[in-house]
Amino acid sequence: MLPGPVEHPLVIGHRGAPGYRPEHTEAAYRLAFALGADAVEPDLVATRDGVLVLRHENEISGTTDVASRAEFASRRTTREIDGRALTGWFTEDFTWAELSTLRATERLGGIRPQSATFDGRYPVIRFRDLLRLLDAATEESRRNIRLVAEFKHATYFASLGLPLDELFAAELAAAGWSRGDDRLISEAFEPTLLDRLRDAGIGGTRVLLLEDRGAPWDLVAADGAAARTYDAFATASGLAGLAGVVDGVSVGKARLVGGPASSTDVAGAARRVRPDAPLRGSALVDAAHAAGLVVYTWTLRPENRFLAPPFRRGAARSAWGDWLGEFTRILRTGVDGVFLDHPDLGIEARRALAEA
Template identity: 70%
Template sequence: MSDARTPKPLVIGHRGAPGYRPEHTRSAYELAFALGADAVEPDLVATRDGVLVLRHENEISGTTDVASRPEFAGRRTTREIDGSPLTGWFTEDFTWGELATLRATERLGALRHASASFDGRYPVIRLRDLFAIIDRAADERGRMLRMVAEFKHASHFASIGLPLDELFAAELRGAGWGVGDERLIMEAFEPTLLDELGARGIRGARVLLVEGSGAPADLVRSAGASAPSYDSFVTAAGLRSLAGRFDGVSVGVGRLLGGDTGSGAPAGGQESPLRGARLVNAAHESGLDVFTWTLRPENRFLPAAYRRGKGKAAWGDWTGAFGDVLATGVDGVFVDHPDLGVEARALATESRG
């Protein structure tokens, strides 16, 4: 997935650079590239009128000022999302024109005061806006820059007449990206959506996101309790089954830190999920790339061995944690602070050379 001019692993600005600016804002994405990111990752959800916007979830009370807007008080509702009830304000109940009046807030503001100091300054933006940001940044830097597009709650949106694969194809054409190319990586927790993107002829790598527990929502919808678990996709056999269908898997950092446990040998008739370098090596043997999310320096997000001091917001031994993740051989890392990802990659390269 990377060309000769791009170092590996890819450093991917997770929703831009939310360690420094509210996530999914123009400022966060522009800053990510200024800090050296090779790619940025937007989360895609749809409006009532079929516009793809960039928000962590379709429920937006935690990432915008919608709850303080009296004109939208009546939009608060409860609905079932991926099998669980959720109360709040949902993008599918707004037109793009209405969402454009909202202002972004930092989702982790209680922890990241510096980022939260920019709350209210930036509007919500659309996928088409991000295409333009990437194109301009690539021209300015004279190198290929990528988008890692994550599709959120695809089966939910399809059930209400907003198929994300169809909307995405239209956005690609409108942005001049045609049907996609090597600049594009697509990821989702729902394999059906990735299959649909491929069936539409959209070019670009397709990567299955693997949650730490549970099963894909689309497969639960169709198969109920017999749906395969996420764990089953990261056994040796599960990875082999994905070969030729998808281009990679993306796993939580917890599957990579903590040792190479999980041999894949059958236990009680079932293979154990692989971890650490064994997971990465098995994926590579099956022709799959491996990405991981999310590298963060704060103690709250680090395993106990890497924490320093007692404050949750304090930075722990992030160089050690990031370095241990990179040592597994991953092909891409999602980071909230892109400069730290670039620095960790440089340190890893020095230690190898």
């Protein structure tokens, strides 16, 4: 492992650098490394033969050319994923040999036509491919580049006999990562998956992802309507209760900026709220830190389509608004890591805040 200080907050390349290249491709990850990302984040799903591949979802019609491939037309089907019926093509219906013939496409082509010009140029890659790229980039850059592995639909995959945690442990070992170390951050929307990683002795930081609404699907599957909600985890007592269970939480940026300010005003100053109310803004970050938890947030993007209303400029959804204003507002809450589609913009925001 290479020496050196850890930057704060971490600038995490969300699926590589998908603001510039189609997400989860080798090109997107290589560009994230070149732009100075402190870490990169792959989404992990499984193939029918138990290979972990990098895709936003297991339904892949929006991120590959599968819909145009006549040889796979019969694979189009409808499945229930985490309580929702989805129609398309699913990784679990393909072997790795079959998936490896597909080519990536830009998921947000209407917003990012420049990235869409790279459609069809890059293949789908595996988790093991990214580990190889990450090790090489760490050696070449002489800095520790971290990995933030996100597990998608773990309960669903386990029901198919494809336990993501076990596949993950095997991939780490095969790549020489043993059972993980401080380069590794594991995150999931399902707390029981994080429990299994802990019980398996997987090292690094374990982070619970908190959606803006709803409840974790593993808890819904076990407890039905009584399942604990994401909002319940985001209260002062909920965050305190996570101490010693996980190492951190990761929240959608609407909990920090751009959503209902139930616990903070626009400047981030704490207001008096009910003890059981979900926290927002710096109040959430402060409560998490008081419980010994790190806090990450996702996803920072410069286009008007994704910015909170006060930071939008003009009417075009694809135009860049006051991204620096929103990004620095979020950094001022004290978060420990930010996920971005354009890692260089995160580094610029971090620099601007330090110089302010």
